[in-house]
Amino acid sequence: MIKEPSTEHDLHACILESQATGVFAFNKSLQIISWNKSLEKLSSIPSTNVIGKSLIDVFTYHSFSAEQFKRVIGGAEISGHVGMNGKEASVTMAPLVNPDGDAIGGVATLQSVETTQKNSGLSQMESLEPYMVQIFERSSLGMVMLDLDFK
Numbered sequence: 001m002i003k004e005p006s007t008e009h010d011l012h013a014c015i016l017e018s019q020a021t022g023v024f025a026f027n028k029s030l031q032i033i034s035w036n037k038s039l040e041k042l043s044s045i046p047s048t049n050v051i052g053k054s055l056i057d058v059f060t061y062h063s064f065s066a067e068q069f070k071r072v073i074g075g076a077e078i079s080g081h082v083g084m085n086g087k088e089a090s091v092t093m094a095p096l097v098n099p100d101g102d103a104i105g106g107v108a109t110l111q112s113v114e115t116t117q118k119n120s121g122l123s124q125m126e127s128l129e130p131y132m133v134q135i136f137e138r139s140s141l142g143m144v145m146l147d148l149d150f151k
Helices: 008-018 037-043 066-073 113-120 129-138
Strands: 022-027 032-035 078-084 087-097 103-112
Touching: 022 037, 022 087, 037 087, 037 103, 066 078, 066 087, 066 103, 087 113
Parallel strands: none
Antiparallel strands: 022 032, 022 103, 078 087, 087 103
16 A cells, blocks of 8 residues: 655655755755755765755855855845756755745755756757857847858
């Protein structure tokens, strides 16, 4: 017989652990309070090694600073890339709020850049398109973007 979650809390824990995307949460002290199984796989770091540790101590490539994590707690949503255990991952962070809507920390989703590109069928050049669009939009020079077929 398959055991069903008996409480709403158990159901939420099952949902978090069943995610194909790595998910972690942190508190206002920038300590990791949650680290799911997909993130364990992505990072090769068991949750028991990171729960209670500082975000800054866990991430080897500091594309995000303590100030940016604090901005997330303050209401900002931030995305970018981070290095973990020699792997690059795309990350999106948002405030973690209680039922009253008060920020109590942050929550982040991470997915391997390699997996993201492989699953979406993007070439390395196509994955740079959003950055190229920003360059074109902000440039005061006239620019044209062509693919290898000059289209």
